[in-house]
Amino acid sequence: MKALVYHGPGSKSLDERPMPVLADPGDAIVRVTHTTICGTDLHILKGDVPTCAPGRVLGHEGVGIVEAVGAGVATFKPGDHVLISCITSCGRCAFCRKGMYSHCTSGGWILGNTIDGTQADYVRVPHADTSLYPVPAGADEEALVMLSDILxxxxxxxxxxxxxxxxxxxxxxxxxxxxxxxxxxxxxxxxxxxxxxxxxxxxxxxxxxxxxxxxxxxxxxxxxxxxxxxxxxxxxxxxxxxxxxxxxxxxxxxxxxxxxxxxxxxxxxxxxxxxxxxxxxxxxxxxTRLVDTTTTPMLMKTVLAGKLAPDHLITHRFTLDDILDAYDTFGRAAETQALKVLIAT
Ligand SMILES: [Zn+2]
Ligand SMILES: [Zn+2]
CATH class of the missing domain: 3.40.50.720 (NAD(P)-binding Rossmann-like Domain)
Incomplete structure (x- = not known):
């Protein structure tokens, strides 16, 4: 599969990578249909985020279709359309029990940081039951990408x-x-x-x-x-x-x-x-706060009800093949007037 890989400060490329595989019974493999680039990805590329090691597939936002689930996943099955949260949460640790998913002891912001992320054809999502959100049929899936992180x-x-x-x-x-x-x-x-x-x-x-x-x-x-x-x-x-x-x-x-x-x-x-x-x-x-994404279900309802139109934040569209151009456009936002760049795989 294709994936945008971080190779250390200032260096990235679109590489051929092996498909992710289920590593834990709680995992899901999601075929990413839409992803985006975040200001945080630019911080990583500047070398500001030491937890993100060279070789990492970047990206922590996206929507997609479940490809496979581990034996422990109860909520999702192959073929389900899902929103991928930028925050992975087990739902069981002391922080998750307080609703502080951002500090989940086996999750938090790990996608595109300490594990491979969403700027790829496929991504492995740990704790799938509590880290993915079902997308109803007919929803504007491009707009829902804005619910992974920024909203x-x-x-x-x-x-x-x-x-x-x-x-x-x-x-x-x-x-x-x-x-x-x-x-x-x-x-x-x-x-x-x-x-x-x-x-x-x-x-x-x-x-x-x-x-x-x-x-x-x-x-x-x-x-x-x-x-x-x-x-x-x-x-x-x-x-x-x-x-x-x-x-x-x-x-x-x-x-x-x-x-x-x-x-x-x-x-x-x-x-x-x-x-x-x-x-x-x-x-x-x-x-101060790292987003917990506790409000994601509520925000999704407001978007689906037409009360919030986050698709207006999307200024540019690319395919995964052109993701280096997408980074260039997003990185020069003052000249390109980019807000969010949508990447379809
Ligand atoms: Zn982000
Ligand atoms: Zn947890």
Missing amino acids: PTGFECGVLNGRVQPGCSVAIVGAGPIGLAALLTAQFYTPAEIVVIDLDAHRLATAQRFGATHVVNSAHEDPVAAVRTITGGLGADTVIEAVGVPATFELCQELVAAGGVIANVGVHGCKVDLHLETLWARNIAIT
């Missing part, structure tokens, strides 16, 4: 951790796919203001289409002053960090209102400063 990540790490409430003010720093996923799902709670801040005019225009009440181009405008004006001088009740660099995390500390929450979503590759000298008396909270 639950934006929702759980940004909106839920950020305690978005009716009438509150939300500032989202970063209008990439994750920031836009937070924007889409924040609207479940009808906040009064959602301000999206980015440097890219095209992404801000997309944010406006997706329901932002205000957009701020921080290349031309001071985002702190803009958010103060929009919120009557108070700052934002929820500030969602969806970039993952020191400058944006520091900006969040200036944007948050007294009593507010900074919900970090960004993947940080280096340390950042925490300004406790100004924040100690401000009653704020800072949250």
